Structures are given as structure tokens and as C-alpha cells.
Amino acid sequence: MFARSCCRCVARARLQSRPAQLSVARAQARHYATSPGAPTQAASKTGILAPFERIRNAKSRIFLSTLYIGKSERELIETLQEALRLNPELKLSILTDCLRGTREAPEPSCASLLAPLVAEFGADRVEIRMYHTPNLTGLRKKYIPKRINEGWGLQHMKLYGVDDEIILSGANLSTDYFTNRQDRYHLFKSKRVTDHFYNIHHGVSSLSFLVTPSDEPAGFTLAWPATNATSSPLDDPRAFVRGATSVLRPLLTAPQPQPSDHRQPRPPSTLDDTRVYLLGQMTQITTSPDPATELPVITSILTRLADPAYAASSWTFTAGYFNPAPSLTKLLLATASSSHNVVITAAPEANGFYRSPGVSGLLPDAYTLLAKRFVHAAHHGGRAADITLKEWRNGTVGQSGGWTYHAKGLWVAIPGDEAVGPSMTVIGSSNYTKRSYSHDLEVGALIVTRDVGLKRRLKGEQEWLQEHARAMTREDFATNERRVGLKVRIAMWIVSLVGGAL
Known part of the structure; x- marks a missing residue:
């Protein structure tokens, strides 16, 4: 009763998957496995969550939403390259924050690290997007120091999806998070959960700048594709918010799903x-x-x-x-x-x-x-x-x-x-x-x-x-x-x- 009353305001509920708790300091993974459509019994499995191994074995899709990827995170990039080379059907989508991901430019940055993936595998297989807040434009953006401008709004989601599994976390994809930063990681083995978060990832990507490789000193350019769902937040912040609302509201307020088949009895x-x-x-x-x-x-x-x-x-x-x-x-x-x-x-x-x-x-x-x-x-x-x-x-x-x-x-x-x-x-x-x-x-x-x-x-x-x-x-x-x-x-x-x- 407590949980039911507290969650009535949640428009979208999904069945459980297996949260997997990981720390590099201690292998402490927690898993819940589900079949789509109904709650299932929790199970557990102890072991280290291996994001690189999951990426390497990806079959159809990899989507990563993060604040930033460390500019020297070569192991992750090499793992993504390996996965894309092994499987020509695999597609990769990465979403980061624009302010944080370009802060060091024209010096090496998150954007310059990722742009070569597009050059090697093509825009039909690799998409790099960077979200820019509509709250930091004009004089604000010009004069507020880059080290603190993230206080005006960020793409802060942490979604690490591979095929039909997803890790929810508070951690970014950077060396310190893999070595000496304490955080939490939960693995959900559920296509419905993964699809839900993929749709949010895709929706925010359609409201973000596209990163393309460039011969310019920064190594990349940012473009606002005509296919985006609304106008650029730098050109018309209010119009951007109106367009973003039309994209995101259906994703955040979809009706609660029901079990896929009530006719099939399941053990109590x-x-x-x-x-x-x-x-x-x-x-x-x-x-x-x-x-x-x-x-x-x-x-x-x-x-x-x-x-x-x-x-x-x-x-x-x-x-x-x-x-x-x-x-x-x-x-x-x-x-x-x-x-x-x-x-x-x-x-x-x-x-x-x-x-x-x-x-x-x-x-x-x-x-x-x-x-x-x-x-x-x-x-x-x-x-x-x-x-x-x-x-x-x-x-x-x-x-x-x-x-x-x-x-x-x-x-x-x-x-x-x-x-x-x-x-x-x-x-x-x-x-x-x-x-x-x-x-x-x-x-x-x-x-x-x-x-x-x-x-x-x-x-x-x-x-x-x-x-x-x-x-x-x-x-x-x-x-x-x-x-x-x-x-x-x-x-x-x-x-x-x-x-x-x-």
C-alpha cells in the first residue's frame, strides 16, 4: 500500500529488471531479470559489471547518455571501434552535454575525441549529439567562466544501453569513475525498460547539436540539423522549449503498461x-x-x-x-x-x-x-x-x-x-x-x-x-x-x- 500510494503520480511504470550495483572498489553487482509484461521474482548474481565487455559484444545498438566522456578515455573509444568493426549492423548513438563536452576546445575535448568515430564509420552508423541549455545564451554565455557555466543547465542523464540491457548510474564515462570515484551502477535486463530510456535518449538527441569531424583546430564542428525537432536554443530559447515540450511530454507521461498476457497463469x-x-x-x-x-x-x-x-x-x-x-x-x-x-x-x-x-x-x-x-x-x-x-x-x-x-x-x-x-x-x-x-x-x-x-x-x-x-x-x-x-x-x-x- 505504501509503495502504491507513493507511486500513483508516476505515469510510466515498468516491471523490474535487475539493478546491478557495481563499484570498482568492491565487486558487488545486483541483478534483476525480467520478461516483458509482468513483475518477476528477483534473483542475484555476484560479479563485476563489465561495461567494456558488454560494448564489445553488442549486436544491434549502443546508446550512451552522459555529461561527458573524458578527453583521454582511449580505452572506451577503442572498445567502441572494435565493436563497430566486428559487427557491420551495429549502430552507435552518444549524447553528452555541449558546454561540458566542448569546454577545452580547441584543445583536446570530449567532442574531438568522439568526432573521429563518425569519420571512420559514417553518419549512418554513428551519431554524436551534444545538448545545449537554453538558459545560457548571449551575454551570460560570453562572460560566465566556463568552469562554472554548467550551473545554468546540463544534459546530466547517465544511460548506458547495449542491445536490450541498460545501466542506470550517476557516473560519467571517465577514467576516475572507473578507478577512484565512488558511485552506484544498476543493470536492468529488460527490453521494455531499455526501450523506454532509449526513447528518451533519442528524444533529447533530436533537441541537440550534431557533432561532425572537421579539419579545423578543434577537430569538430557543431551543426543544428534541419531535421531536429525544433529551433536551436541559441537562436530562439522560447521556441526551443515549446518544441522540446512536444517531444518530451509524451515520453515522460505515457500511460502505465499492463502485463502482456493475463491469461497465462504464473507461479505466485x-x-x-x-x-x-x-x-x-x-x-x-x-x-x-x-x-x-x-x-x-x-x-x-x-x-x-x-x-x-x-x-x-x-x-x-x-x-x-x-x-x-x-x-x-x-x-x-x-x-x-x-x-x-x-x-x-x-x-x-x-x-x-x-x-x-x-x-x-x-x-x-x-x-x-x-x-x-x-x-x-x-x-x-x-x-x-x-x-x-x-x-x-x-x-x-x-x-x-x-x-x-x-x-x-x-x-x-x-x-x-x-x-x-x-x-x-x-x-x-x-x-x-x-x-x-x-x-x-x-x-x-x-x-x-x-x-x-x-x-x-x-x-x-x-x-x-x-x-x-x-x-x-x-x-x-x-x-x-x-x-x-x-x-x-x-x-x-x-x-x-x-x-x-x-
């Missing part, structure tokens, strides 16, 4: 075991009424947890960049859960912007300030005993053995789950920030399960992500080394003033 053990509700958030480029599903679903879940009947429930919330949307912060603090509620975020030394040059180097302190405010709010709201904020740190960014923390998600254990593990988790690209819900393009999934084995693995995931995390108190944030200077506060104010968001 395979029914209603695990369900996946597919989420999307593209508020910046869709007109009212907003078809987004992620924020409404999370809001519904947390609102229900405020009911005293759920005092025995618990939750874990994590975001590498700690800046939850104000509405989510209020809801987390208002839950009735009486114990074992945890927030996990990156310590400054585990933040990817730690000691970064320029304005972006202020970001770790900005997130520290926001975490401090949350801890103080929990204390003043009488929640200090049952809500704990933990900072994750494994070494120091930039030093030998140092890791960054980039995981994001929500786990909920309702009354009765205590001994086994949570029955819900949210996986996806969103950082759950104001920017995620107002500026960026995000996708994800809510997984709801009755399967005891899966609950135990989700519990293990929560515990595993806390292995390098320590609880923070008001006293910790009051120390000299954790005090945030005036320049950080001013920078946060300026970003907000000119229309950006952290």
Missing part, C-alpha cells in the same frame, strides 16, 4: 516481487504543467514517512554534492522515522572540486556550509538523535590512493523491514538539488521490492557506502579548519543572482 512466487518505476526530470525545457516524475515521487515518499504510523521506518539519503532542494530538506527533517536515518555526503577532501583552480575551487566549502546548516537544522528541530550526517572520505583528492565520492540515492526501510533491509531505493543521475529539478536533464528509477535477498543486498549497499564515512556534529563544523569564508558566501549569492544553481 513470481508475482509482485519487485517493480521498477521509471523517473524523469526535465523541467527547464518543458512548459507547464510539468511532466516531471522524480521530484513528485520522492516528495510523495517522504511525505508519507511523516505519518506517525511510520515511526519505525528509516531512510538513508546520499548526494556527493550536498545541496538538497529546500523542499526535500524540509521533508527529510519532518519524517517520523525515530532512528537510524543517515545522510551521506562527500568530505571536502573527497569532493571532485577540491583545490580546483579558479571559482570552482570554492565549491567544496560551499557544500560544507550547506551540510553545516542541515546539521544545525536537525539539532534545532529536535532530530539530532535520530538523523546523522556523515562525511565520506577515502584519502585525499589529487593524492596517491585518494578517492572522490559521487554516489547519490535514497533507501527507505518501512516498518517490518528492520531485520532484513530497505524495500525501496532510488537510483539515477540526479543530485536532488534545486539545479537538478530546475535546470538539468535527469532520469532514474524507483525500485520497490518484497524480495528478501534484494532487501539484504540493499542493506549491504547502505552499510558499504558508510565504510569510509564518519558522523559529523555541530562541534566538528565549528572548528577553524571547517569555517567557511566570506568569499564562498558571496560566490554562492552571485551564482543565484544571475540565474545559476549549485
